[in-house]
Amino acid sequence: MKVAVLAGGVGSRLWPLSRERYPKQLISLTGDKSLLQNTIDRLLPLCDDYILIVGIEAHKEDLEWQLSNGESKVKYNILLEPYPRNTYAACLYLTLYFDKKGVKEPILVVPADHMISNEELFYKVARDAEKLAERGYIVTFGIKPSFASTGFGYILKGDKIEDSNGFKILKFEEKPSLERANLYIKDENYLWNSGMFMFKPEVFISEVKRLDFETYEKVRSLFEDKLERDPEKIYSSLPSLPVDKAVMERSKLGAVIPSSFEWSDLGSWDSLYDVAKKSKDGNVITGDVLPIHCRNSFMYSTGKLLVGIDLDNLIVVDADDAILVCKRGSSQYVKDAFDALKEQGREESKIHKTVYRFWGQKTLVSRGDNFLIYQVLLLPKKEILLQMHHHRSENWIILSGAIEVEKDGKKAFYHTGDSILIPKSTPHKISNPGKISAQILEIWQGEYLEEDDVEYL
DSSP states (O other): OEEEOOOOOOOTTTTTBBBBOOOOGGGGGGSSOOHHHHHHHHHHHSSSSEEEEEOOOOOOOOHHHHHHHHHTTTOEEEESSSOOOOHHHHHHHHHHHHHHHHHOOOOEETTTTTTEEEEHHHHHHHHHHHHHHHHEEEEEEEOOOSSOOOOSSSEEEEEOTTSSSSSEEEEOOOOOHHHHHHHHHHHEEEEEEEEEEOOOHHHHHHHHHHHHHHHHHHHHHHSOOOOTHHHHHHHSSOOOHHHHTTTTTGGEEEEEEOOOEEEEOOSSSHHHHHHOOOOTSSOESSSSSEESOBBSSSEEEESSSSEEEEESSSSEEOOSSSSEEETOOOGHHHHHHHHHHTTTTTTGOOOOOOOETTTTTEEEEEOOEEEEEEEEEOOOEEEEEEEESEEEEEEEEEEEEEEEEEEEETTEEEEEEEEEEEETTTTTTEEESSSHHHHHEEEEEEOOOOOOOEEEE
């Protein structure tokens, strides 16, 4: 089988740790590795070649950094969507990508932000799904419910498919009321919809052509060599629908395999609390946290000391530049807060003060009307690619270490205490050929100071 990981998303549901440019799949929530890195490690035994990572342009550097710094050193390709869309567009895009490469075997499609235990059970279900997909079914993994959830979609299974562990799908239902969820957990025919799929390229493409030929034609055109086409314009015009609604609910080829491995999509702070290890008082503690007389609360600090006193059933998350406080059971409204911040143009919805790149990291130190100041850490033997900026100049001050700078085609070395001015529209590249990290104070000046003011050369 081929394996594809959906790694898009805008970082709304686990704010303030997740951001528009740093969504939850890139965050380390349950250990040292990110959700994406854990997902890839889990999928390696099923992969006979490389893993395809489907993401968006804004996350490209972060994806490359995480994939290149994982212990497994997995073989991977990155397929970038021209514009953020839902899973329907992503599934069609990756399927046509494989189809153009002549792939005939089934494709396993999984989100990057799930947590799965009992991996041997997961592998068995995946192999069973592969057999069903070979027979022409579009297969999803149904999870046997362990509690009455109003946050997950449900699948009603129908007749058993002969010579398999799968069942026909009778219907999907999105996030029911608590009353209905309590009924579903008592009915063994209802399963949680995991959002994981298996299908052959030709089968999925055939169904999309039958159900939505216009969308098929638009996505197919992205693989043609036409200079006049605008990929972003084409992709942004696609329907923003989950693949469940666009294809699975309307197809007669849908099948579901009931699965008993432990699963969570970590879609909210409440779901993270549910799966985390708790203290004797029911608290989940991460980071430098001191709980005093606290009960049944989730407390997370990324740096500063967080002291909680007499907290009960609360969620408190302290990020580098924002704090979230809400009742447990209300974290579904975090997305509303994120949307409000985005509407106000707040940077806290877009990006963290510290961002990580394959070459090191940079931390926002200060911001003004026409300037930004960053502290940059450039790792040994790493370089920041040749580029230029049309709307800002940059002034670099070397705080420690030594760097080589290529500026307008000329190279020179700079050491601690030196400064370098990079005027607007000047090609430049910075590298660290030494054995220790270099620290640089980087000052941006100009009337437009967004990250997208960069042209790689």
